[in-house]
Amino acid sequence: MTGSGGDAPLLADIAELLEHPDYQDHPLHAALAELYRRHLEQEMRVERLVAIADGFQRTAQEDLHATRHELQRQLRRQRKITHIADRYQALLGERNEALLGESHHDALTGLANRRLMHEYLEQLLAAKQRHHRPFTVAMIDIDHFKRINDQHGHAVGDQALVLLTEALQDALRTNDLCGRWGGEEFLVILPETTLEQAEPLMSRLCQCMRQLDIHYQGIHLNLTASMGVAEHRTRESIEQTLQRADKALLQAKREGRDRWLAAS
Numbered sequence: 001m002t003g004s005g006g007d008a009p010l011l012a013d014i015a016e017l018l019e020h021p022d023y024q025d026h027p028l029h030a031a032l033a034e035l036y037r038r039h040l041e042q043e044m045r046v047e048r049l050v051a052i053a054d055g056f057q058r059t060a061q062e063d064l065h066a067t068r069h070e071l072q073r074q075l076r077r078q079r080k081i082t083h084i085a086d087r088y089q090a091l092l093g094e095r096n097e098a099l100l101g102e103s104h105h106d107a108l109t110g111l112a113n114r115r116l117m118h119e120y121l122e123q124l125l126a127a128k129q130r131h132h133r134p135f136t137v138a139m140i141d142i143d144h145f146k147r148i149n150d151q152h153g154h155a156v157g158d159q160a161l162v163l164l165t166e167a168l169q170d171a172l173r174t175n176d177l178c179g180r181w182g183g184e185e186f187l188v189i190l191p192e193t194t195l196e197q198a199e200p201l202m203s204r205l206c207q208c209m210r211q212l213d214i215h216y217q218g219i220h221l222n223l224t225a226s227m228g229v230a231e232h233r234t235r236e237s238i239e240q241t242l243q244r245a246d247k248a249l250l251q252a253k254r255e256g257r258d259r260w261l262a263a264s
């Protein structure tokens with residue numbers, strides 16, 4: 001499309017005049033013919049330029065469309081990657097939490113394991129050294145547990161362990177920590193507690209074990225426990241306190257079981 005659309009009748013008239021035999025020898029014929037030729041040339045040039053500009057515009061639009069399409073594709077990909085990364089991170093977090101839980105807890109009872117109890121005891125030792133806060137430990141061993149396994153099977157023994165640890169925990173204060181020290185042996189850690197303050201609790205724990213009625217798969221069980229209790233002494237290592245509690249526990253077994261003894 002050229003800009004001379006409105007000039008079309010005039011141009012048609014000029015072309016007709018230039019072709020007319022009567023005007024071939026007219027003095028202005030040559031000048032008008034030249035002007036007409038130049039006009040047509042100019043018009044063709046403008047048409048070519050417009051065609052080029054149109055082409056550019058089309059290409060630019062196509063490029064823009066392609067770029068937008070590519071951007072949207074990358075954005076979708078980015079979103080997908082972010083979503084996967086988020087899920088992966090959440091999974092890793094859950095796995096880490098689970099691993100941390102497994103590394104600090106006993107699988108059967110869910111109680112703290114030795115590692116967690118040692119960590120807690122180290123904290124209590126530091127608090128004692130800094131602020132003179134006392135703490136006491138009690139080693140607890142179920143009496144004649146082998147008989148339960150022998151008479152009723154390991155699964156019943158397991159269930160008895162689960163139920164008795166629930167009873168032990170119910171009898172403790174929230175800051176006390178009950179952990180599984182070994183097979184049927186438990187350690188209770190009592191922060192901010194002297195031996196004297198622990199005594200009523202020890203009697204209560206013995207009573208609690210005695211009163212426990214375990215019913216499982218038609219089997220009815222009663223049990224007792226022996227306990228040795230020791231308060232941490234200044235300048236004593238954790239191991240030494242635990243050994244004193246253990247010695248008191250063995251003495252309680254020797255004296256007939258179903259009792260607690262304070263360590264000397």
Ligand SMILES: Nc1nc2c(ncn2[C@@H]2O[C@H](COP(=O)(O)OP(=O)(O)OP(=O)(O)O)[C@@H](O)[C@H]2O)c(=O)[nH]1
Nearest residue numbers: 141142143144145146147149154155157158183184
């Ligand atoms: N079911 C079950 N039994 C366990 C587990 N851990 C340890 N035991 C059992 O606990 C029993 C401990 O036996 P002993 O060390 O002889 O002690 P006891 O029979 O309790 O006797 P005393 O401690 O002397 O009163 C063994 O039969 C172990 O197999 C466990 O996770 N599940």
